[in-house]
Amino acid sequence: MILKSLFLISLILFSSVRVLAAEKLLFASSDSLPPKIYKEDGELRGTYVEIIREICKRMNVEAEFVTYPWARVMVMAKTGKVDAIFPPFKTPDREAFLYFTSEPMSHTRNVVFAPKKKHITVNSLNDLQGLTVGINDQYSYGPKFDAYKKNLNLDLSNNEEMLVNKLGRKGATKRIDVAIASEEVFKFLSKRLGFLDDFEVVYVLSANPSYVAFSKAKGEKAKELTEQYNKILLQLKKEGFVQKVMNKYIENEK
Numbered sequence: 620m621i622l623k624s625l626f627l628i629s630l631i632l633f634s635s636v637r638v639l640a641a642e643k644l645l646f647a648s649s650d651s652l653p654p655k656i657y658k659e660d661g662e663l664r665g666t667y668v669e670i671i672r673e674i675c676k677r678m679n680v681e682a683e684f685v686t687y688p689w690a691r692v693m694v695m696a697k698t699g700k701v702d703a704i705f706p707p708f709k710t711p712d713r714e715a716f717l718y719f720t721s722e723p724m725s726h727t728r729n730v731v732f733a734p735k736k737k738h739i740t741v742n743s744l745n746d747l748q749g750l751t752v753g754i755n756d757q758y759s760y761g762p763k764f765d766a767y768k769k770n771l772n773l774d775l776s777n778n779e780e781m782l783v784n785k786l787g788r789k790g791a792t793k794r795i796d797v798a799i800a801s802e803e804v805f806k807f808l809s810k811r812l813g814f815l816d817d818f819e820v821v822y823v824l825s826a827n828p829s830y831v832a833f834s835k836a837k838g839e840k841a842k843e844l845t846e847q848y849n850k851i852l853l854q855l856k857k858e859g860f861v862q863k864v865m866n867k868y869i870e871n872e873k
Contacts, residue, residue, distance in 0.1 A: 642679075642680045642681065643680065643682075643683050644675060644681070644683065644702045644703065644844070645684075645685065645701045645702045646671060646682060646683065646684050646685075646701065646702065646703050646704065646705060646831070647684075647685050647686070647687060647692045647695055647696070647701040647703070647704045647705075648667070648684065648685075648686055648692060648704060648705050648706070649686065649687075649692065649778075650686045650687065650688060650778065651686070651778070651779075651780070652665075652706070652779070652801075653665065653804060653807045653808065654666050654803060654807050654868040655667040655668075655705070655706055656668050656684070656686065656705075663684055665868070666725070666864050666865055666868050667705050667706060667724060667831070668684065669864045670724065670852075670855065670860075670861055670864055671705070671831065673855065673860065674848055674851045674855065677851050677854075678844075678847055678848065678851060685701065688757070688777065688778075689757040689758065690757050692704050693713075695834075696716060696717060696832070696834045696836075697716045697834070698836055699834050699836030699837050701834060702833060702837060702841070702844070703831055703832060703833045703834065704831075704832055704834075705724065705829075705830065705831040705832070706724060706725070706829035706830060706831070707829065707830060707832055708727075708761070708827050708828070708830075709828070709830060709832075710759055710762075713832070715835075716834065716835050716836065717832035717835060718832060718834075718835055718842055718845040719830050719832045719845070720830055720831060720832070720845055720848055720849040720852060721849055722849050722852050722853050722856070723828030723830050724828075724829055724830055724831055724861075725828070725829055725861075725865065726826050726827065726828050726829070727801050727802075727803070727826070727827055727829045728801070728802040728803075728823060728825070728826045729760045729799060729800070729801060729802070729823075729824040730799070730800070730805075730820045730821075730822065730824060731747070731797050731798070731799055731820070731821050731822040731823075731824065732786060732797060732798045732799075732800060732805055732818045732819070732820060732821070733786075733796065733797045733798075733818065733819060733821045734786065734818060734819075735816075735819045736817075737796070739796065739797060739821055740821065741797070741821045741822035743822075744763075744764065744767045744770075744824075746822075747771055747797065748771065748772075749772075750771075750772065750796040750797055751772050751773075751774050751794065751795045751796045751797075752768075752771045752772060752773050752795065752796070752797055752798075752799060753773075753774045753776060753782050753785050753786060753795035753797065753798040753799065754768070754773055754774075754775060754776070754782075754798075754799045755775075755777065755778065755779060755782060755800070756776070756777065757777060760824055760825065761824060761827050763824070763825065764799070764824050764825070779800055779801070779804050779805060779808055780808055780812070782795075782800055782805070783798070783805060783808045783812050783814060785798070786798045786814075787809075787812065787813075787814040787817055787818075789812065789813070789814075797821070799824065802820065805818075831848065832845075833848070
């Protein structure tokens, strides 16, 4: 009887430990992609960070985050070193190794920024010819621009901060006439780097949906997680949670 009681107690304790040790999902993103993800005072912040944490909470899993250069993030997704990545655009090449949710996290405007003092006018991609166009060579800016960029004089950077500094000439060895970037990211960093009133949007390239996407290398479980994640994301949008988070970061950065 005593042995049976001890066995039951051990079983209860073991079950409790299993409940407390929640499953973890590892999400990877670029080193810094504010306001979606960035570090402030040693703390990871951002719109996507908050939304992902809430979704994972409702999935009864724990969200963990790692940040690396985008090229490495893509390799980690292909090889299954992480469970999911954000915020990629959906392309046929990426769909080969990623499960995309049917509902996007948000829509990202890719735009052309120019210094206000230059009074540059852009009405079409053709107007970019003859200019030095700065881009982040790790990103897709949509199929239309990606197909056209071979006609342009491109200057390549590997992060958005470098693009801002090149356009503002702050510590830049190369000069660019315009920069192509995600609007919210570029504006966020422009303020931080002291160029808040120096740039203007002269052309909108695209407004593309961006996602959280799960690694197909994780097998059937990744597909199930994608469906579960999508369902909760839709619910959070209906509740107004997603818009509330987005608004909070917009207001904080004004």
